[in-house]
Amino acid sequence: MLPLCLAVIPWGILCGSLAIQNGFTAVETQAMSLLVFAGSAQLVAIELIAGNTPLLTILFTTFIISSRHFLYGLAVRHKVIDQPMRWRLPVSFVLTDELFAFSHHRKAYRTKIRLIYALSAGFSFYTAWNLWTFIGIVAGSLLPDLTHLGLDFAIAATFIALVIPGIKNLATLATVITAGVMATLLKSQGFELWLVAAALTAMTVGYIISRIKNKTEHNL
Structure with missing residues (x-):
């Protein structure tokens, strides 16, 4: 710590x-x-x-x-x-x-x-x-x-340091990228719930990719 x-x-x-x-x-x-x-x-x-x-x-x-x-x-x-x-x-x-x-x-x-x-x-x-x-x-x-x-950049730097080591598969990578892109786009448009919307979208994308990967591995 x-x-x-x-x-x-x-x-x-x-x-x-x-x-x-x-x-x-x-x-x-x-x-x-x-x-x-x-x-x-x-x-x-x-x-x-x-x-x-x-x-x-x-x-x-x-x-x-x-x-x-x-x-x-x-x-x-x-x-x-x-x-x-x-x-x-x-x-x-x-x-x-x-x-x-x-x-x-x-x-x-x-x-x-x-x-x-x-x-x-x-x-x-x-x-x-x-x-x-x-x-x-x-x-x-x-x-x-x-x-x-x-x-205030310390906030972003701290979270980047926490998140990057945890990217160990495609689903997590897709989640991180989606969260970053959605947060940037929604906040730039002045959407008040940009943080929540970005998080939910990212989790959904990660979940879908994870399910697809597991289903593909199961079929193989």
Whole structure:
């Protein structure tokens, strides 16, 4: 997790400084990272709140952005379903994109040692995220507007680093390419639900290709 903890330095600093520059107090900004712990949702929520967006719109938008975590939960459910609630709840809290990327081993979360390992990795990222947010708060208070430095590219770079190693077959490749193309096209057209539409389209394409491949192999 250490490389990923370092990779989100610009992301955390941007989140902290953006909140301060949009009128949030230091306590409010740090509390958001402590309680929400979701970088992309926080960045969007900060801009929406600063723009006096209606509460329902803020809730719906952040819900959509964070909806992928429901899929993460379903993906690891069978590994933790036999564990007591005292283990499942903290695992669910730290199950970020980064930890999920390391959750595909067949024995992940299966034993107490592996649960401790997963929680240690997850909470190390949580600690780093809050540290970078704090640095962003300080930077936002002392330095000029940091939003023009291109720090938001850290978001794209982090997800690229997580996704690329997972491309191991045609279905996954088609899913990634479809998601990228659809997201770019829909967002450029101003479609509000571009993220959801791109994700659903990409998953559909990947599923179809996977089914076709399995059917072809079965026939052979």
